[in-house]
Amino acid sequence: MPNIEEFIGDIFSEIGEAPDLLLQYLHAIQHEYSHVPEEAIQLLSERLKTPPMKINAVIDFYSFLHRTARGEYDIRFSDNITDRMLGNQLLFKSLCKKLGVEPDVPRADGKVTVSLTSCTGICDQGPAMLVNGLVVSKLTEKRIHKMVGRIEAGIPVANWPKSLFVVKDNIRRKDKLLNDDIIKGSAIGALAATGGEVMLERLENSGLRGRGGAGFGSGLKWRLCRETEADKHYVVCNADEGEPGTFKDRVLLNSYADELFEGMTVAAGIVGAKKGLLYLRREYLYMREALEKTLQERREAKLLGKKILGHKGFNFDIEIHMGAGAYICGEESALIESLEGKRGIPRDRPPFPVTCGYKNKPTALNNVETFVAAAKIAVFGADWYHSVGTSQSSGTKLLSISGDCERPGIYEYPFGVTIRQILVDCGASDTQAVQVSGAAGSTIPPQEFYRKIAFEDVSSGGSFMIFNQQRDLLKMVLNFARFFTHESCGFCTPCRVGGRLLNDLVEKVMVGYATRYDLKEMERIGQVMKKTAHCGLGSTAPNPILDTLAKFPGIYATRLHNTSHTPAFDMTKALDVSRLLTGREDEGAYVERTDEY
């Protein structure tokens, strides 16, 4: 391994020296050394004039950064509910057993660490894992077995068969956005021909709304950004696709990167930005090289850099910033904090990023899909786009479909498509529920399958997970409750504490000790989170519980204990240590968890 001081020196000369690049340095160091060594923290502290405390605070915030060494082979199993439905738990245990490791604990020889991680966005070809940042999809016992052999033999991941690391696009249905190709540079050319104002009107007329889920008018957003006076403006693409069950940005980044960068460049031309940032989730590190290559090709084609397409004063370039494993950074203001090298704590809003974002400058921050759509609207016009969709939701939406269906993958539909139609198309039958828009979304029962995907009906950021009648829906609820407990940033009381309380209560239901009283508590806690949380994560985190309590009461009722109250903890377990230390096995050494009263 390289000398740390030299390594850090190299990164500094490569990407520059500034406190807001802290997360980028940490990412690079983590990747090289499988952790951020104390020595590196001291060196960064000196060079950035930041106390080690603050660097540690950042490291401890992100799931993919560590202060102690992980193994030479750093393995993380994706643990979304869809991975679980495909059997990841057995494979995880099998791998741990074969390698002789405990989860999260590096093996004594420092060779390997195995952990679980939040959804990695490979739900259509799970179960999936990351090995030193590379995706292994469609895991099977056979693949695990061979993997163990390679690890024990010390074969570098770079020399593992390429077939292991194949991630398919799995595009199953194309509509306007994926079908109608544009020539590289044509959107920028269109902007140059029309000028910013006309282009803005075109976008506004198209009715394009943010594809991340919130649905704010993109034209209006860019207009506000353009009209906010400042010495600098920024364009930021949110590629922190962390919502469980979503993988459409993965496909766009893989096969539509030119259109994405084209859209960002059009946005830059409109708002007057010289710099753009692509915030790429750490789980998608494996695509970075190709994305950098695309950027370089665009620079060479005069589509990025100084005097774009020969237009004097049109200067714009794009940098890729890596995330480091934090769902909350998908929230736009947390993402900006993260871009500035800090912990991803959502800011107070107002002011909104559009007037006061990255480095407190006006920032046009949009989803990958939004930029791709904007590029095409710039070329084909507003009518091309809003000729499909509904009156309030124009155009199309990419859905990431996974779970119980014959053909998981990417489906592009005009807005207004019914859930029932989607289920038919992807070959789902005997469906018990659909989780639309991820863990933070809505749980839709069969009696609501007539409903439409649209901002005004069932709004979706793109995740569409299907559960058939054989599935235990409570496992989904528990998976999401754990996810939110793990991903809460911890800033505000209701999300930080309420999330953990909800998680514990769902676990109590799972083991059959919860009562009606506990369900009422879940409802009460959930409502407080919904009403009082600081940001969208906190206020949507109780959704899967509140939704299923209302629409799938059976998954709870069948598990309730038949008394009015049960203890909050396991009495028998609470005596385990005392029993062991005293060696007692008499009647007084045991207490039932419940009592008849």
Added chain:
Amino acid sequence: MNTENTFRLDGKDIPFKKGDTIMDAALRAGEYIPHLCHNPEFKPHGSCRLCVVDVNGRHQASCTLPAEAGMEVDNSSDAIRQRRELLLQMLFVEGNHTCPACEKSGACQLQAVAYYIGMLSPHLTHFFPKRSIDASHPDIVFYHNRCILCGLCVRASEQVDRKSVFAISGRGIDSKLVFNSPDGKLGGSELEFTDKAVEVCPVGAIMPKHLGYETPVGQRLYDTKPISVVGDVAAHSKPEKPFISDKSHE
């Protein structure tokens, strides 16, 4: 009253100036909105969420929400009271708040707000987390058990003391306060007893050494009058150096 620069709080007209939050204007008008992480001397934080009010049907944190003319603000309905009570109960079960064994008792803002709300028990299931006590500093003890992550010491140390002794680290339920010192202990930091950061702690997390139970029960800050009348802890803190310490900061 000119309705162009007033909003209504529980039916009363509250005047406000440009740039005021609901909290700013309410406090100036003598209307109490329960809060823990807010201190008028510092930029609002909005993390404890106790100051949520209902504004035109939506719950909002009054410490961060800019006042607007004509807003209808509910600060006293039963629904708001109940939500605040549950938020308080969350804070109580999250840490280890053993009031009978805490020197801050009687002059603690967490306790005082809970009295004001009428909270009789923490009600929820206690986490009983294992948290340490840092007694490495000659004049000050830090009790992680009692810290509610309000971030006031972080802000005070950064903005007033210009030392940046504190930061919040970790994520989610594992978030905790950390100290800027070579060994991570408070003793090695630049914190001094007279620092603003010591004064602003609303709970018994940052406590003076060598002092304790100075004020007789019955005469403590919140013994007879509620916080709505008495005001915040920080407004009454007058740190006096208890002993001459041998600590030198070079």
Added chain:
Amino acid sequence: MNKPLVNEYGSKEKLIVATAPLCGCFGCHMSLLDIDERILQLVELVEFDRSPITDIKDIGKCDIGLIEGGVANVHNVEDLREFRNNCDILVAVGACAVNGGVPAMRNQFDIKECLEEAYILGIGIENPHVPNDVEIPLLLDKVHPIHEVVRVDYFLPGCPPSADTFWKFLTDLINGNTIDFPYSLIHYD
């Protein structure tokens, strides 16, 4: 307003009250006795069943059960459950019953550490071993407030709740008034 409490035999008869200490210091019982001469009024209204005050060891059906102390061991669990099964209204009295109080400060340590420190590693211990007589109640790994074990109807905070708090609570409850403590009666220490 609550309905005035009547026992199952009709309102003429006195309400039956039982009290019990779990893991606490008896301070709450002392504080109850601090109602001083008002106790004469109280015995006009209620009759005491099992209680350290009466020295009655077995509990019968009661209207009100007052529990002091947290739940630290097997006997505490059994006593608490017996009270819950026999009392119409169960009241958590004092800091320990309400949130574990001072005894719950041992939750900062593993039970193993506690027992080893007390019986094995401590200074001056002869014949070091963790007592294992079956008559000694086995310790739970943590001390819990009583609402984490049984359903609780009312909470009286305080360490201890003052005599006036007891008086206000009992007279309001017996007379069917809404229990609404004034500011001076709510404290946690």
